[in-house]
Amino acid sequence: MKSLNDMAEAKLEALEKLRLRRSLAVSDRLPDAAVERDGKRLVSFSCNDYLNLSHDPRVIEAAVLATQRYGVGAGASRLVTGNHPLFAELEMRLARLKGTEDCIVFGSGYLANTGILPVLAGSTDLILADELSHACLLSGARLSGAKTLTFRHNDMAHLKELLDAHRGAHPHCLVVTDGVFSMDGDMPPLPELAALCAQHDAWLLTDDAHGVGVVGGGRGSSFAFGEKVPEKVHVPLQMGTLSKAIGGYGGYLCASRPVIDLMRTRARTFVFSTGLPPASVAAAIAALDIIAGDPKLCARPVELARLFCWQMGLPAPQSPIVPVIVGEAARALRLSAALAEAGFLVTAIRPPTVPRGTARLRFTFTARHEPEDVERLAETLQRLMSVEEVA
Ligand SMILES: *Cc1c(COP(=O)(O)O)cnc(C)c1O
Numbered sequence: 001m002k003s004l005n006d007m008a009e010a011k012l013e014a015l016e017k018l019r020l021r022r023s024l025a026v027s028d029r030l031p032d033a034a035v036e037r038d039g040k041r042l043v044s045f046s047c048n049d050y051l052n053l054s055h056d057p058r059v060i061e062a063a064v065l066a067t068q069r070y071g072v073g074a075g076a077s078r079l080v081t082g083n084h085p086l087f088a089e090l091e092m093r094l095a096r097l098k099g100t101e102d103c104i105v106f107g108s109g110y111l112a113n114t115g116i117l118p119v120l121a122g123s124t125d126l127i128l129a130d131e132l133s134h135a136c137l138l139s140g141a142r143l144s145g146a147k148t149l150t151f152r153h154n155d156m157a158h159l160k161e162l163l164d165a166h167r168g169a170h171p172h173c174l175v176v177t178d179g180v181f182s183m184d185g186d187m188p189p190l191p192e193l194a195a196l197c198a199q200h201d202a203w204l205l206t207d208d209a210h211g212v213g214v215v216g217g218g219r220g221s222s223f224a225f226g227e228k229v230p231e232k233v234h235v236p237l238q239m240g241t242l243s244k245a246i247g248g249y250g251g252y253l254c255a256s257r258p259v260i261d262l263m264r265t266r267a268r269t270f271v272f273s274t275g276l277p278p279a280s281v282a283a284a285i286a287a288l289d290i291i292a293g294d295p296k297l298c299a300r301p302v303e304l305a306r307l308f309c310w311q312m313g314l315p316a317p318q319s320p321i322v323p324v325i326v327g328e329a330a331r332a333l334r335l336s337a338a339l340a341e342a343g344f345l346v347t348a349i350r351p352p353t354v355p356r357g358t359a360r361l362r363f364t365f366t367a368r369h370e371p372e373d374v375e376r377l378a379e380t381l382q383r384l385m386s387v388e389e390v391a
């Protein structure tokens with residue numbers, strides 16, 4: 001089909017011109033927060049495996065045992081025959097961690113959001129989303145057919161304005177946001193946000209992909225607020241992924257029993273998609289055991305991010321994610337390449353992942369990084385950026 005290939009090639013060429021074409025690099029992840037690329041060992045500051053549980057021997061052992069016992073695949077949707085016995089255990093533990101009545105596990109975080117939102121909102125309803133919400137929240141909103149508006153990032157006054165203007169015209173309203181923003185590392189003002197939603201009978205959903213395991217003592221963003229003693233912010237819909245701090249793969253929603261029961265019956269990405277492999281479920285259970293029992297481990301990524309920010313003269317971080325915004329995509333690529341030369345893997349993040357003109361280096365810190373690595377990284381980056389400014 002000539003026209004098919006012509007279309008693909010023309011699109012790729014246009015993207016290449018804008019420096020927005022992407023490519024895959026073979027990366028062998030090593031157990032200690034490093035990767036090997038082209039035979040070179042790089043300390044990785046580009047991985048969401050915040051607690052390095054993907055390589056933890058206890059987690060690996062649980063996955064191996066589950067594979068030996070239950071096989072490598074679930075074999076069907078969980079509603080058919082794919083509901084192996086480990087699921088109930090995992091869902092119970094996630095619900096306990098998040099302080100909700102129940103939980104449902106999906107194939108991935110992306111599948112979770114694209115499944116959840118259309119169950120909660122339909123064409124007559126309203127969805128209000130933070131403008132920097134993760135792509136899969138916005139995909140879920142689009143799939144729902146609900147009227148969807150975005151509010152300025154973390155801007156509660158703007159959200160209130162939209163609620164005042166539009167809430168009344170819709171039977172239901174869902175407000176969605178990341179609990180920790182994936183490309184910026186900041187958090188929404190959850191106590192204020194939850195109160196505003198409650199006043200307007202709007203249902204709040206947080207995507208805590210980057211919160212669980214690393215903020216709020218490992219319990220996520222709902223537990224990260226309050227003076228001294230953390231008090232739980234009431235967030236009725238707490239979604240997340242098993243693929244970041246939890247180290248494996250899968251997604252979930254923690255909520256009330258009726259909401260979860262409705263998901264089990266109606267969420268299309270749950271009903272019409274195969275259950276997670278037993279190994280993934282067992283690995284997540286083992287990882288949650290570690291998270292529940294080791295608050296020091298959970299605190300470490302943010303401590304290292306704090307060290308980096310202090311060295312770089314940046315404001316104190318709220319999470320293990322620290323962006324250094326450099327503007328143009330080409331500059332981000334140049335700095336990323338120079339950091340690789342110096343032994344660090346820091347991927348350049350470009351549009352459409354982030355808004356145009358805000359290409360950045362995104363640093364993520366993990367429990368296995370050494371403070372010396374972080375200090376050397378900050379020194380190297382400062383040197384590279386000052387050379388660039390002179391040039
Ligand atoms: C990574 C991520 C997801 C997707 O989760 P997967 O399990 O990788 O599909 C969803 N939301 C946010 C905020 C993320 O960062």
